[in-house]
Amino acid sequence: MPSTSDTHALTMLVRKLESIAILSDEERQAILNLPAKTRVLQPGQDIVHDGDKPSQCCLILKGWACRYKIIGEGKRQILSFHIAGDVPDLQSLHIHTMDHSLATLTEATVAFIPHDNLRELIAQHPGIAAAFWRDTLVDAAIFREWLIGMGRRSAYEHMAHLFCELYLKLQAVGLAGSYCCPLPITQVDLADALGLTNVHVNRVLKQMREQSLITLRGHTLVIEAWDELSQVSEFDPTYLHLEKRAAA
Amino acid sequence: MSLRLQPIRVRTGSTDAESQLVFENGSLVAVLTHLSDEYGDEAGMWFLEAGFGPLDDPYPPKFADLDEAQDWITRKLAAFPAHGAAGGAP
Known part of the structure; x- marks a missing residue:
């Protein structure tokens, strides 16, 4: 047992x-x-x-x-x-x-x-x-979205899309809520996932913060403007196929 | 092979960055950007903002100073001598 x-x-x-x-x-x-x-x-x-x-x-x-x-x-x-x-x-x-x-x-x-x-x-x-x-x-559906991000989205749209995805995945298993989620990774990790350099990641994060779309405090991501972030990245959560998605 | 640098400002995001255009035989081959204080440990380094022809790199490098950047550019261009050579250049 x-x-x-x-x-x-x-x-x-x-x-x-x-x-x-x-x-x-x-x-x-x-x-x-x-x-x-x-x-x-x-x-x-x-x-x-x-x-x-x-x-x-x-x-x-x-x-x-x-x-x-x-x-x-x-x-x-x-x-x-x-x-x-x-x-x-x-x-x-x-x-x-x-x-x-x-x-x-x-x-x-x-x-x-x-x-x-x-x-x-x-x-x-x-x-x-x-x-x-x-x-x-x-998993394969997520890879397809990452492929689109890598090939056809701007760095800004790609990162916005990833933040929306991570938030909903964390929320689905009870690890996020109220547009706030843990993000315990480095800018280099983000860069290596997005196919960017950490220089570009730094610039995009700065831009998102200045536009009040997100706040990053320590290892916590706060999505201040979900609608804008999902619209700019054309984020459609269908590909996550979540059965139990709490109201975002 | 000799490179020529020309200072310029590039709008990289919300602020302009001190940059250098890099020419070889009159052709623009690269743009280097000086990383400001907001880049932490990497402040002061030169970043390959854009590279053309053989200098195009999906994982653009950073250099400690302009000499190191020019050495890298010279090496890369020498490895592909025919690639992207300007038509009509003497």
Whole structure:
């Protein structure tokens, strides 16, 4: 049987899946019964490397992580940000060799769930398999939006779009509200995610602050003008496919 | 190869930035921007605001001073001698 803290860990997974799908009581209980080994990781620590063949999946419980690739001369492209409840390497269940790396951006608590147990879970509960599948499809939808941002949006629009996305993702799992959310990452992290330099990130943030669209206090982002921020970036939350979206 | 610099102000955002146009044989090849105090540790560095032809870079570099910037530009241009050479230049 899982310990109390492990049950808490798996509650995060239930909450995440319930933000994008509907689970029955039986399915919820089956997830809570999964074995999970919890670990606390330092910022900037790799969880899985490009080329690894993992035998477990990583559930983020606290803190932020990212998927990334390193290209020539050490240039880093961040592919996605991950928060509590996400299983960023879920694909390793079916695609055995990692084609990118996963690392923490902040101090993070993560839980590892063995592939064997996840396979057994989805074999016995097709509804959970469907929820995981839906999660990876939403993941792909987010990648499509990032691709548009990278190729066709200005730095300003791209960053505004990312802020709207992060806010709604955090809100969906109860980590944000009243247009206020944690943003515990650096300008370099933002630059590496947006395909910009930190010089451009600095300029865009300054411009957004001067226009009173956002406030950044420590590691907290306050969206002061949601309508303007979402309009300027043509943000349409449909691609997040959130089942339970609290009124924004 | 000799480079020529020409000071200019560039409207990079809400404020104008002290910048340099960089010419090679009369052609504009790059714009360098001096990073102001608001860039923290990187204040005082020169940023490749724009690079043309072989100097176009999706991950534009920063340089400690103008000499370092010009060395980088010279190296890059030398690696692609035919690329973007102005037609009609002697």
